[in-house]
Amino acid sequence: MIERPSLDKHLDSRTFRDFYYLKEELVDFCRKNGLPVSGGKIEIAERIAYFLDTGKVMPAKTGKRTAAEISEITEDAKIEADFVCSERHRAFFKEHIGKAFSFNVAFQKWLKANAGKTYREAITAYDQILEDKKKGKTVIDKQFEYNTYIRDFFANNPGKTLEEAIKCWNYKKRLPGHNHYEPLDLAALES
Incomplete structure (x- = not known):
């Protein structure tokens, strides 16, 4: 069996991509080599691979999104572009779905991908997502x-x-x- 190589700046990106590293190992590598540590595991891995290939630092993605504000959330209101999960949204969904409501990953993705649809459609989508999860139909990122x-x-x-x-x-x-x-x-x- 081939041993997993330690993650250092002398590793080539192809070998790096062939092995599994924990996010904390990736962040540690970034800190030691002056790379940005922000973002998810996939983004950080891309940044490291770029560094291993070129020796250059790929900047972190920037641009903080601001949530569009709607005055009142109703079932007929439209989901805003650049949807951000807020306490107002959580309160709305708990009122209409129940106290067990949570912003699971699949539902957050649905909300962000369906700007312009109604909150009524979001409630229906949430129920479908839970059904799919029970049946094992969900995809893990x-x-x-x-x-x-x-x-x-x-x-x-x-x-x-x-x-x-x-x-x-x-x-x-x-x-x-x-x-x-x-x-x-x-x-x-x-x-």
């Missing part, structure tokens, strides 16, 4: 590779434990290439 791996591990190995899933994940992330679950990963349980 790329930066949550661990969550995706664990979900896929259990889908393929219903009798296994979380401890076994984590052992296989730790084995997988040390390998070059993708970090998706494969039945071959069960080799980690034999050692």
Whole structure:
């Protein structure tokens, strides 16, 4: 098995992309090499790969968005462009959906992608998102590779434990290439 190389400025970007690194490792690398540390894991990884390829610092994305204000949120009001989750919005959705309401990632994405639709449509979309989640139809974003791996591990190995899933994940992330679950990963349980 190829050992995961340590993340340093002498690593080439292709090798860097072939291995899994925690966000805290990426942030630590950025701090040591004068790179911006803001943004999500994917953005930071892109910044590091660019640095490894060119030796240059890619600036962090800037531009703070300001939320458009509507005077009153009603079911017939239109979702504003550049939607920002606020306490006013949370109160509205709790009133119309229930106390268990939360701004889950899928719903936040829906709101941001559907400016101009009504809040009534948002309520319907929220219910559909919860149904899809119950049926396992939701997609986990790329930066949550661990969550995706664990979900896929259990889908393929219903009798296994979380401890076994984590052992296989730790084995997988040390390998070059993708970090998706494969039945071959069960080799980690034999050692």
